[in-house]
Amino acid sequence: MNISRRLLVSACALALSGFVPGFAMAAGTIAIITPSHDNPFFKAEADGAAAKAKALGYETMVLVHNDDANKQNELFDSAIAAGVKAIILDNAGADASVAAVKKAKDKGIPSFLIDREITASGVAVSQIVSNNYQGAQLGGEEFVKLMGEKGNYAELVGKESDTNAGIRSQGYHDVIDQYSSMKMVARQTANWSQTEAYTVMESILQAHPDIKGVISGNDTMAMGAYAALEAAGRKDVIVVGFDGSNDVRDSILKGGIKATVLQPAYQQAQLAVEQADKFIKTGATGVEEKQLMDCILVNKDNASKLETFALKP
Structure with a gap:
């Protein structure tokens, strides 16, 4: 061969x-x-x-x-x-x-x-x-601070079949419920959806026009809620999300949504x-x-460092 x-x-x-x-x-x-x-x-x-x-x-x-x-x-x-x-x-x-x-x-x-x-x-x-409970407590504390510890607010909850939805809600309430002047006037699921959150927020606004804040189980719902508030001329309503998305980062930097909680x-x-x-x-x-x-609070102080669900040094 x-x-x-x-x-x-x-x-x-x-x-x-x-x-x-x-x-x-x-x-x-x-x-x-x-x-x-x-x-x-x-x-x-x-x-x-x-x-x-x-x-x-x-x-x-x-x-x-x-x-x-x-x-x-x-x-x-x-x-x-x-x-x-x-x-x-x-x-x-x-x-x-x-x-x-x-x-x-x-x-x-x-x-x-x-x-x-x-x-x-x-x-x-x-x-x-992610430590959803710890993160939700961070978000709840920031929400209370932004609201000046008082006012009517609504909560948007994620899918009921998702364990995280319940854990985040519990973390929020274990903080917010300590403040007697904070009153939840509506609590509805929007199934993690931006489109559903927009529709839900429209209904909440009609029923509770005096609302001062919205705390959301994720950023996608927060974006939908803020879009509905903006369309109604209600940029005065405080909105806080959860996830740490680039979309909410951009909104924070423009003075729209006020804060989110980053999960990596x-x-x-x-x-x-x-x-x-x-x-x-x-x-x-x-x-x-x-x-x-552990999760990290993101607000106007550090939003510019957020990129694709991570904080740059």
Whole structure:
């Protein structure tokens, strides 16, 4: 056999073994499943996770469940069928997501949850969430301060199926309810939606024209509420959000929405991928399943440093 023939045979053998000289082989695929990217918070999660996964040598499968547990279940089936190494998940319901995560676990595929917890332990490998209660207390304290410790206000609440909605609301009220001159005249869900928040805010304004403030469970609803207030000529109403989005940052800098609470979505997603990588390689993460990341108050003093759910130095 001549030299060129031997080289060709060797190259074919290497290719069949999964190694081709000059090419880096992917470490496998990591699935990233989140709610809709129409919400910049969830897009930041997906972008952060995908960037870290690619940096660590993985292919990515980026999927969206739109807060539909049935759709999420189908996406898990797709990820399992594709033989992914791990799943990064911002789930579609604390109760409704347990079965899907367990199904993946039973197939040998570990899940790493971000942003939202599920109502079971020992099913996911990691549950990395923002300290929503601590963050809500920061937001509540700022809201009380901005309101001068008095006045009628409304609260916009997120999806009832989302654990975070209740935790944030509780954190707000554990602060605000200490002030007897602060009176909540309306409390309605807008399902984390800017469009719904606009409509809800219009109705609240009609019923309570003397309203002085709005505290919101997330920035998307805060943006919808502020747009409705602005359309009604009520720029005097104090609005505080939660998430730390670029949209609310811009509003704060223009003197619109007054404050938000930053939860580090991008960093959180990257941490989940790092833990997935360690688990894939060693069978353990070295940390507890449930992990909390503290939130940061963002107002006119530091809003200029906010970029894509992170504060620049």
